[in-house]
Amino acid sequence: MVEQSLIPRTQQTFPNMDDDHVISRSRPVHSIMKSHSADSMISSMKADEHGIRVSLKRNGSFGSKGGSAISNFSAGCAKRARDLVATDALTINGTLSSREIEHVVDFWASMPSSETPQTSRRKNHPHAKDDAAEGSVNNKKNLDSDIWMAMKIDLTFPIYLKFSDVGYKVAENGRTNSVAMNCILQGVTGSVEPGEVLALMGPSGGGKTTLLNLLSGKIRIKDHGGLITYNDQPYSKSLKRRIGFVLQDDVVFPNLTVRETLTYAALLRLPKTLTKQQKEERAMNVIHDLGLERCQDTIIGGAYTRGISGGERKRVCIGNEILLDPSLLFLDEPTSGLDSTTALRIAQMLHNIAHAGKTVVTTVHQPSSRLFNMFDKLILLGRGSSLYFGKTSEAMLYFSSIGCSPLIPMNPAEFLIDLANGNINDKSVPLELQQRRFLCKTAEIEGRSSSSMDIHEYLVGAYETRVAGRERQKLLKPAPIDTMRMMQGRGCCSLNESRVGWCEQCHILFWRGLKERRHEYLSCIRIIQVVATAVIIGLLWWDSDASTPKKLQDQAGLLFFISVFWGYFPVFAAIFTFPKEREMLAKERSVGMYKLSAYFIARTMSDLPLDLILPIVFLLIVYFMAGLRSDFTKFLESLLTIFLSIVAAQGLGLAVGAALMDTKKATTLASVIIMTFMLSGGFFVQRVPFFISWIRHLSFNYHAYRLLLKAQYGCTSTSHHNASLCESRFIEELGLDNRGMDVGTMISMVFAYRLLAYLFLRKMKLRNN
Numbered sequence: 001m002v003e004q005s006l007i008p009r010t011q012q013t014f015p016n017m018d019d020d021h022v023i024s025r026s027r028p029v030h031s032i033m034k035s036h037s038a039d040s041m042i043s044s045m046k047a048d049e050h051g052i053r054v055s056l057k058r059n060g061s062f063g064s065k066g067g068s069a070i071s072n073f074s075a076g077c078a079k080r081a082r083d084l085v086a087t088d089a090l091t092i093n094g095t096l097s098s099r100e101i102e103h104v105v106d107f108w109a110s111m112p113s114s115e116t117p118q119t120s121r122r123k124n125h126p127h128a129k130d131d132a133a134e135g136s137v138n139n140k141k142n143l144d145s146d147i148w149m150a151m152k153i154d155l156t157f158p159i160y161l162k163f164s165d166v167g168y169k170v171a172e173n174g175r176t177n178s179v180a181m182n183c184i185l186q187g188v189t190g191s192v193e194p195g196e197v198l199a200l201m202g203p204s205g206g207g208k209t210t211l212l213n214l215l216s217g218k219i220r221i222k223d224h225g226g227l228i229t230y231n232d233q234p235y236s237k238s239l240k241r242r243i244g245f246v247l248q249d250d251v252v253f254p255n256l257t258v259r260e261t262l263t264y265a266a267l268l269r270l271p272k273t274l275t276k277q278q279k280e281e282r283a284m285n286v287i288h289d290l291g292l293e294r295c296q297d298t299i300i301g302g303a304y305t306r307g308i309s310g311g312e313r314k315r316v317c318i319g320n321e322i323l324l325d326p327s328l329l330f331l332d333e334p335t336s337g338l339d340s341t342t343a344l345r346i347a348q349m350l351h352n353i354a355h356a357g358k359t360v361v362t363t364v365h366q367p368s369s370r371l372f373n374m375f376d377k378l379i380l381l382g383r384g385s386s387l388y389f390g391k392t393s394e395a396m397l398y399f400s401s402i403g404c405s406p407l408i409p410m411n412p413a414e415f416l417i418d419l420a421n422g423n424i425n426d427k428s429v430p431l432e433l434q435q436r437r438f439l440c441k442t443a444e445i446e447g448r449s450s451s452s453m454d455i456h457e458y459l460v461g462a463y464e465t466r467v468a469g470r471e472r473q474k475l476l477k478p479a480p481i482d483t484m485r486m487m488q489g490r491g492c493c494s495l496n497e498s499r500v501g502w503c504e505q506c507h508i509l510f511w512r513g514l515k516e517r518r519h520e521y522l523s524c525i526r527i528i529q530v531v532a533t534a535v536i537i538g539l540l541w542w543d544s545d546a547s548t549p550k551k552l553q554d555q556a557g558l559l560f561f562i563s564v565f566w567g568y569f570p571v572f573a574a575i576f577t578f579p580k581e582r583e584m585l586a587k588e589r590s591v592g593m594y595k596l597s598a599y600f601i602a603r604t605m606s607d608l609p610l611d612l613i614l615p616i617v618f619l620l621i622v623y624f625m626a627g628l629r630s631d632f633t634k635f636l637e638s639l640l641t642i643f644l645s646i647v648a649a650q651g652l653g654l655a656v657g658a659a660l661m662d663t664k665k666a667t668t669l670a671s672v673i674i675m676t677f678m679l680s681g682g683f684f685v686q687r688v689p690f691f692i693s694w695i696r697h698l699s700f701n702y703h704a705y706r707l708l709l710k711a712q713y714g715c716t717s718t719s720h721h722n723a724s725l726c727e728s729r730f731i732e733e734l735g736l737d738n739r740g741m742d743v744g745t746m747i748s749m750v751f752a753y754r755l756l757a758y759l760f761l762r763k764m765k766l767r768n769n
Contacts, residue, residue, distance in 0.1 A: 158357055164475050195376075200362070248333045252584075256515060258287065258298060272504070292315060387420055506602045521610040559709060566646050654753065678699075
């Protein structure tokens with residue numbers, strides 16, 4: 001038999017499970033119940049069989065599913081598997097040397113091609129021939145996918161999280177120069193190991209989310225107090241790829257389907273060494289693991305769009321994080337707002353993720369009794385202090401030992417939340433606390449604080465006396481893992497080295513943006529709005545002409561309205577872009593999914609195809625109903641002018657929205673700007689005072705209006721269209737000869753406004769950091 005110290009940690013943790021039920025560190029239990037892991041097969045063999053030492057497995061650092069994937073292939077595939085494993089295990093995780101990997105792969109290569117552990121087990125089965133034929137086809141078909149997925153995604157490291165005397169203070173009223181500090185957390189201590197779910201529970205304002213942000217590295221602990229270690233090492237950038245964080249609010253695009261959401265996340269987040277097909281297969285595996293097959297082609301939905309349910313939306317958010325197979329997963333109140341059955345399903349999924357070798361930390365507000373009992377460990381917070389830390393199953397015993405127990409049947413979570421709030425109604429308390437409560441009631445007349453503070457002080461004192469010291473001693477023990485190889489190995493590649501290239505990011509974000517915003521741009525309301533406006537304009541200017549100066553003025557009013565409409569409309573559509581996507585942008589940028597410049601370019605480019613559709617429809621209706629110049633060249637010039645005006649106006653809207661990041665303020669400012677541009681557009685006032693004449697050169701309405709007039713009434717030496725218009729005083733005063741200057745100014749606006757928007761966006765990002 002193999003020595004216990006040489007058996008992989010997966011089996012040490014679950015010694016009662018047989019080969020068919022070994023828990024992989026990469027998948028939830030329900031999806032791998034019938035898989036045969038390399039760990040289980042090697043641990044069941046003699047130490048010297050085929051000259052292979054099980055000690056090379058080093059506590060299961062070579063992923064159990066990775067070994068299982070190799071064992072499924074014949075000797076003819078072994079060399080290819082060895083090449084893939086040797087390069088990518090070092091690149092992605094750095095767990096084994098190439099010599100160790102070769103030992104493992106050569107072990108399978110040394111077996112007869114038809115005598116792999118699984119084939120030998122099934123060779124006497126009645127349907128062995130059919131299974132063999134089917135298996136050979138499937139192995140050939142899925143060779144690349146299985147090996148790459150096993151080696152690149154499923155090789156994860158266990159992380160032992162420890163934290164001691166964690167504190168957090170902020171200045172009162174948010175003033176940075178304030179001397180008075182408000183204590184959010186004080187002396188919180190705890191730990192959680194792979195395979196465990198740690199629940200942070202407490203009343204609202206108790207510091208749960210703050211503690212979660214500190215543990216996940218979103219807030220730097222060195223600025224406050226305490227110590228947080230990951231496998232006995234402090235937080236570093238190399239840990240970023242191994243940590244997943246699920247926000248309390250579901251930040252997703254409402255108009256994308258479940259499959260599109262996870263596929264685009266996989267294309268952006270998974271290593272660039274994986275092919276597109278392999279990334280898409282990974283997304284589908286996650287959909288299967290989370291039980292989202294039924295709704296994979298349904299849009300997510302939002303406040304105004306019907307889509308999937310709240311529980312399914314929460315699972316999609318969790319799926320976004322487990323795509324990279326993180327070793328440490330944080331969740332902020334994943335069950336809030338869900339019914340008890342759905343919340344229990346989410347908790348079961350977290351339980352499965354933890355049993356796959358992950359470390360899971362979650363905040364929970366007030367769980368049901370069944371949900372409460374599913375957590376392995378519990379930290380109860382009250383007023384920022386620890387009231388309990390330990391096994392969830394022992395929480396009630398602990399509080400009974402200090403004299404606090406319910407007098408009536410009660411949900412344990414409800415009982416603990418009441419204690420954290422200082423509510424001891426329907427609860428037995430020690431005599432000392434009863435006397436304090438009685439004295440407080442008597443002394444309230446003298447201005448003394450309520451008894452809840454005394455209850456809190458008693459619970460904190462009991463915890464410090466009975467639990468805190470023992471837990472701090474446990475934290476001194478080193479984590480049972482090779483921390484140097486884990487934290488400083490070559491596998492700790494940076495985000496910049498692993499993510500896809502800039503051009504690929506632009507390509508993926510372009511198509512994602514196109515699919516997301518097509519519903520908004522081509523919605524029925526917007527189409528009706530544009531078509532109805534075009535028909536009304538066509539009826540008002542029905543079959544107009546410019547044969548007289550008065551009719552010329554009327555037709556010029558039509559052209560001016562077109563320039564104003566396609567300046568006003570895009571500005572107010574673009575204003576909401578960045579404020580609406582701010583949370584999504586901050587979330588995706590925090591995990592390094594893409595560069596800000598790639599997002600901005602893709603966001604701008606994906607709008608262009610959609611911007612062409614409605615203006616074409618609008619101009620086709622207005623142009624011929626109003627009887628404008630029936631020349632395809634002039635029609636094309638008018639269309640290009642409108643398109644140029646739209647792109648420039650969008651840039652202004654993006655800049656205003658990015659500068660303020662508040663829709664109300666941005667709308668107010670944009671209204672003032674649009675009104676100023678419209679008044680200085682050259683139709684209402686042609687002679688503007690010199691000290692304010694510079695405004696019209698910043699107005700895209702002014703330049704678009706002039707270009708439209710030039711398209712309709714411009715005269716050249718070869719023009720034969722109504723020569724009397726060339727001599728019109730109205731046309732002469734406008735000075736339409738210099739068309740190139742107007743076009744150049746409009747193009748300059750397109751780039752200048754977008755450059756301003758990008759700079760404001762970068763400033764916003766720095767401010768968030």
